[in-house]
Amino acid sequence: xxxxxxxxxxxxxxxxxxxxxxxxxxxxxxxxxxxxxxxxxxxxxxxxxxxxxxxxxxxxxxxxxxxxxxxxxxxxxxxx
Amino acid sequence: xxxxxxxxxxxxxxxxxxxxxxxxxxxxxxxxxxxxxxxxxxxxxxxxxxxxxxxxxxxxxxxxxxxxxxxxxxxxxxxxxxxxxxxxxxxxxxxxxxxxxxxxxxxxxxxxxxxxxxxxxxxxxxxxxxxxxxxxxxxxxxxxxxxxxxxxxxxxxxxxxxxxxxxxxxxxxxxxxxxxxxxxxxxxxxxxxxxxxxxxxxxxxxxxxxxxxxxxxxxxxxxxxxxxxxxxxxxxxxxxxxxxxxxxxxxxxxxxxxxxxxxxxxxxxxxxxxxxxxxxxxxxxxxxxxxxxxxxxxxxxxxxxxxxxxxxxxxxxxxxxxxxxxxxxxxxxxxxxxxxxxxxxxxxxxxxxxxxxxxxxxxxxxxxxxxxxxxxxxxxxxxxxxxxxxxxxxxxxxxxxxxxxxxxxxxxxxxxxxxxxxxxxxxxxxxxxxxxxxxxxxxxxxxxxxxxxxxxxxxxxxxxxxxxxxxxxxxxxxxxxxxxxxxxxxxxxxxxxxxxxxxxxxxxxxxxxxxxxxxxxxxxxxxxxxxxxxxxxxxxxxxxxxxxxxxxxxxxxxxxxxxxxxxxxxxxxxxxxxxxxxxxxxxxxxxxxxxxxxxxxxxxxxxx
Numbered sequence: 001x002x003x004x005x006x007x008x009x010x011x012x013x014x015x016x017x018x019x020x021x022x023x024x025x026x027x028x029x030x031x032x033x034x035x036x037x038x039x040x041x042x043x044x045x046x047x048x049x050x051x052x053x054x055x056x057x058x059x060x061x062x063x064x065x066x067x068x069x070x071x072x073x074x075x076x077x078x079x080x
Numbered sequence: 081x082x083x084x085x086x087x088x089x090x091x092x093x094x095x096x097x098x099x100x101x102x103x104x105x106x107x108x109x110x111x112x113x114x115x116x117x118x119x120x121x122x123x124x125x126x127x128x129x130x131x132x133x134x135x136x137x138x139x140x141x142x143x144x145x146x147x148x149x150x151x152x153x154x155x156x157x158x159x160x161x162x163x164x165x166x167x168x169x170x171x172x173x174x175x176x177x178x179x180x181x182x183x184x185x186x187x188x189x190x191x192x193x194x195x196x197x198x199x200x201x202x203x204x205x206x207x208x209x210x211x212x213x214x215x216x217x218x219x220x221x222x223x224x225x226x227x228x229x230x231x232x233x234x235x236x237x238x239x240x241x242x243x244x245x246x247x248x249x250x251x252x253x254x255x256x257x258x259x260x261x262x263x264x265x266x267x268x269x270x271x272x273x274x275x276x277x278x279x280x281x282x283x284x285x286x287x288x289x290x291x292x293x294x295x296x297x298x299x300x301x302x303x304x305x306x307x308x309x310x311x312x313x314x315x316x317x318x319x320x321x322x323x324x325x326x327x328x329x330x331x332x333x334x335x336x337x338x339x340x341x342x343x344x345x346x347x348x349x350x351x352x353x354x355x356x357x358x359x360x361x362x363x364x365x366x367x368x369x370x371x372x373x374x375x376x377x378x379x380x381x382x383x384x385x386x387x388x389x390x391x392x393x394x395x396x397x398x399x400x401x402x403x404x405x406x407x408x409x410x411x412x413x414x415x416x417x418x419x420x421x422x423x424x425x426x427x428x429x430x431x432x433x434x435x436x437x438x439x440x441x442x443x444x445x446x447x448x449x450x451x452x453x454x455x456x457x458x459x460x461x462x463x464x465x466x467x468x469x470x471x472x473x474x475x476x477x478x479x480x481x482x483x484x485x486x487x488x489x490x491x492x493x494x495x496x497x498x499x500x501x502x503x504x505x506x507x508x509x510x511x512x513x514x515x516x517x518x519x520x521x522x523x524x525x526x527x528x529x530x531x532x533x534x535x536x537x538x539x540x541x542x543x544x545x546x547x548x549x550x551x552x553x554x555x556x557x558x559x560x561x562x563x564x565x566x567x568x569x570x571x572x573x574x575x576x577x578x579x580x581x582x583x584x585x586x587x588x589x590x591x592x593x594x595x596x597x598x599x600x601x602x603x604x605x606x607x608x609x610x611x612x613x614x615x616x617x618x619x620x621x622x623x624x625x626x627x628x629x630x631x632x633x634x635x636x637x638x639x640x641x642x643x644x645x646x647x648x649x650x651x652x653x654x655x656x657x658x659x660x661x662x663x664x665x666x667x668x669x670x671x672x673x674x675x676x677x678x679x680x681x682x683x684x685x686x687x688x
Contacts, residue, residue, distance in 0.1 A: 019251065026288035031240065033291035042247065043292055043300060049251050050307050053258065054315055060127030061261040064314060068125045068132065 008056025015049030018042065081347045083438050087339030090171065090429050094422050097175040101623075102418040106180065109620050110610055111187045113410040120194035121406050128312045128551065129528075130194060130405045134267060135412040137318050140325030141521075142403045143420035146182070146395045147328065148224075148518040149231055149474070150388030151427040152511055156436070156473035158386050160361055161378050163437040164351035167429055169382045173390030174425030177627045181599055182395045183417035184606035184624065189400030190407050191613075197400040197602045199532050204608035204683070205675035213601055214533045216668060217397055218558070220594045221526040224394065225305065225562025226584035227591065228522065232515040233297035233566070235474075235508060240289030242509045243297075246516060247290065248281035250304075250320065257319030274323055286505075295567065301519060302563040308520035309527055309555040313406060317520070324513050331510040332423070335431035335481065338488045342438065345487055346448050349440025349467065359646055361385060362638075363589035363658075367575040370649040380637035383599075384592040389428025391631070393598025394522075395421065400602075401525040435480035438487075440467045451487055456500040478507040526558035527551060572653050590658035590665070593642055596635045597665045597672075603628040604676045612683030632673060639666045 022042035026032030033039045107113050121132035133141070158166035185197045192200050198217055202210035236243045252274055259270035292300075308316055357376040362384060364370040376385070383391060399417055407413055439445050439453070442465060446453040457463075462470055462479060470476045482504035490496040531549040538545040547553065565584035572581055607628040610616045616624075643666050647659035 015251070019248075023284065023288055026290070027284070030287075031289050031291065032244070034293065034296055035291075039290070039292070042290060043296065046247060046250055046300070046304060047307070049254070050304070050311065050316065053254060054311055057258070057262060060312065061314070063261060063264060064127065064131060068122055 004055045004058075008052050008054065011048040011052030012056055013052075015045055015047075015052050018045035018048065081351070082343070083339055083345060083347050083434060084341070084343055086167075086347070086434060086437070087336065087430060090167075090426070090434075091336070093171055093175070094426065097179070098419065098422060101175060102179065102183070102414055102422075105620065105623055106183055106418065107411075107414045110614065110616050110624065111184070111410075111413070112614070113187070113413060115409055115411045117410050119190050119407050119410065120404060121408055124194060124405075127314075129402070129524075131312065131314050131318075132408040133313075133318055133406040135408065135415055136267070137322045138403060138406050138408070138412070139416050139420055140322035141313075141318055141406070142321075142398065142416045143423050144321040144324040144328065144514070144517040145398045145402065145521040146388060146392070146420060146518075147424050147427060147514045148228065148388060148394070149511060149515055150386075150392060150394075151424050152389075152432055152477045152514070153473050154386040155389050155428045155432045156476040157361055158382065159349075159433075159436055159468060159476065160353065160357040160376075161355070161382075162350045162353035163347075163433050163440070165355075165378050166382070166386060167433050167437075169378075169386060170390050170425055170428045170433065173383065173386070174422065174428075177599075177603070177631055178391030178395070178425065179418045179421040180624060180627055181391055181603045181606065181631075182399050182421040183414065184610065185396035185602050186399035186404055186407065186417035187410070187413050188606055188609045189404035190410060190413065194405040195400065196528060196532055197396045197605055198529070200400070200609065201601065201605040201675075204605060204612055204679040209671075209675050211533065212668070212671075214529050216594070216664075217598060218526055218529040218533060220394075220591070220598060221397070221522050221529060222558055222561045222565070223584065223587060223591050223594070224522045225519065225526065225559060226565035227588055228515050228519045229298050229301055229305070229562055229566035230582050230584060232301055232512060232519060233294050235512050235515070236297045236301075237292060237294045239505065239508045239512070240291045241285045241505050242512050243292065244288055244290040245281055245285035245509055246512055248284065249278070249323070249513075250316070252277045252281060253316060253320035253323050256323060257315060260319065261314055271326075275326075278323070278327075298563065298567050301516070302559050302566075305520045305523045305562075306555050306559045309523035309559070310551045313402065317402070317524070318406070321517055324517050327513060328427070328510060329423075331506070332426055332431050334485060334488075335435065336426075338484045339430055339434050342484070342487060344449070345438055345445075347437045347440075348444040348448070349437040362642065362646065363592060364646045365574055365589065365650045365654055367577070368650050370646040373645070373649075375641060375645045377641075380634040381641060383596050383631070383634055384638045384642075386428065387592060387595055389425055389432070391596075391599050393595045393600070393602060396599065396602030397525050397529075398521060401528050402521060431481060432477050435484040436467050436476060439480045439483040442466060445483075449487060451490060452496050453483065456483065456486060456497045459497050460501060460504065474511060477511070478504045481507040523555055523559050523562075527554040530554045530557065572651060574651055586654055587657045587661060589654070590642070590661040593635070593639045593662055593665050596631075597639070597669050600628070600632045600635050600669065601672055603631055604672060608676065608679045608683065611680065612686070632669070636666075636669050639669060 022038040198213040256274040360371040361376040485503035486500035
């Protein structure tokens with residue numbers, strides 16, 4: 001799954017831009033709505049923001065896997 | 081009556097309940113929680129749904145998930161009986177039924193490898209019971225998805241400030257999760273970062289209110305719910321729900337602070353108004369005869385009106401769905417299952433009922449405090465003499481909450497009307513936070529129910545089973561059906577007038593009965609688990625058995641009122657949808673007590 005990491009990076013970057021630019025625009029305008037292109041950007045921003053980091057960083061952090069391995073082996077009295 | 085006295089009484093009751101009823105009886109004498117037991121979060125770890133969580137994070141997830149709109153909207157509707165009776169029910173039902181129900185569902189599921197309470201029922205009531213109840217729950221969850229998509233979208237479309245904050249909230253939760261799980265930052269340090277970002281987001285939401293239509297919100301929330309339900313729990317669900325819980329704690333904490341410090345403010349509402357209210361309170365279609373008829377007797381209909389704040393069947397699905405798969409240690413179960421339920425009761429009692437009791441009569445409140453109460457109401461377009469005149473019920477809550485906070489903070493010299501406006505938005509944000517959290521948890525739970533429902537396919541066709549139960553497919557099916565019920569409007573004829581309503585609303589009136597039948601099922605299953613598997617007998621056993629039977633009788637009678645007094649008088653379309661669902665619930669309720677009795681007798685015989 002070599003494509004996952006770069007795709008995740010692109011989506012995360014897109015998500016950040018889609019969040020930031022409309023907010024800056026809305027800040028100076030006083031509001032934001034889906035009747036403008038900026039508002040539509042903000043509206044869809046959550047989707048790449050949700051998927052991007054998941055693809056980029058992978059699904060299970062090593063820290064959790066290590067903790068589970070240690071707990072299970074420790075409880076069962078086994079060793080690595 | 082002084083609100084401070086009421087607030088202190090409520091807090092003392094909850095503290096005693098947690099330590100004596102929860103810890104001493106349920107944890108030590110009934111469940112006998114074992115700190116060395118390996119929970120499913122460890123033994124079945126998959127990195128997606130089975131992931132051990134820090135107890136505070138899991139408490140946050142559980143609390144935020146079980147607290148939908150119910151603990152707020154239910155008590156706000158129940159004010160028609162006065163504020164005393166709903167408060168009594170919240171305290172009684174919360175401690176003796178709701179908390180028992182949630183905690184036992186969580187612990188039973190933990191002991192059965194993370195299986196749902198519906199699947200656990202197979203051990204005591206037979207295989208057929210399992211599939212009947214799983215199907216019933218899956219259908220109920222689709223209704224929840226449709227209703228929460230619709231209510232959430234209406235709120236977001238109507239409160240642009242809350243919409244901006246809700247949207248900014250998600251990436252902050254992701255960052256918080258990444259800081260802990262990816263960068264190994266301590267929870268406390270990551271929290272500081274997240275809180276700073278949240279304060280900025282709260283400020284930004286007032287600077288950049290975001291406007292979108294109802295239909296646009298339904299579409300994007302459905303897409304969000306689909307993705308969030310399939311993504312790993314550690315990635316979004318755990319950090320988001322923990323932050324949500326903190327926000328909700330702040331929300332409850334401020335209500336408690338007001339309750340404890342408003343010494344000079346009287347309670348202006350009536351403790352008791354009436355024992356019976358119009359059928360509209362129970363969900364009878366507005367404009368019809370049953371809606372006007374005085375048939376909503378406080379008992380047995382109160383559990384159908386005040387759901388989550390006192391008890392709710394949905395909680396058992398959460399407890400034995402997402403929470404049991406993340407419980408790291410059995411000793412943490414009390415805080416998660418029992419504690420979160422008490423917290424939810426505190427939302428209803430201290431953040432909804434008590435503020436409403438204080439501000440009830442607006443003119444009397446202004447006269448007693450000298451605060452510009454009527455001007456503040458006028459500033460937000462509310463034209464009513466008392467809290468019952470404010471509509472819809474959710475607005476009763478935001479108004480009462482905002483007003484009590486204004487009474488508190490205006491003492492520091494801040495403008496009363498401004499504080500009132502800010503806290504009304506804050507209350508709306510809290511309500512939306514409850515709803516959005518429940519939205520994706522409900523879809524995840526629908527996925528679990530769907531997966532368990534098709535477990536019989538696995539030995540016959542592993543390939544088909546893996547396709548049906550694929551997490552993306554299973555998440556899509558439920559949310560798609562929910563979307564189809566929340567998005568379109570249909571025309572219905574009520575009292576000779578054609579009106580347009582969202583499709584789900586023709587079934588929704590029956591949901592409260594469905595939900596509480598589910599609570600009865602979960603509590604009766606837990607009672608069997610305690611009696612047969614844990615072999616807890618005598619007086620301690622009655623602590624579970626008596627509430628379980630009381631709940632069953634209450635729900636049965638409430639369903640009968642709906643079936644025989646409301647259904648005949650509502651339009652045909654409602655009769656064949658909501659009426660039919662109530663009939664199914666009524667029949668399942670009868671089946672449930674038969675299966676329960678059989679299971680109890682079998683358990684006794686097996687003991688010799």
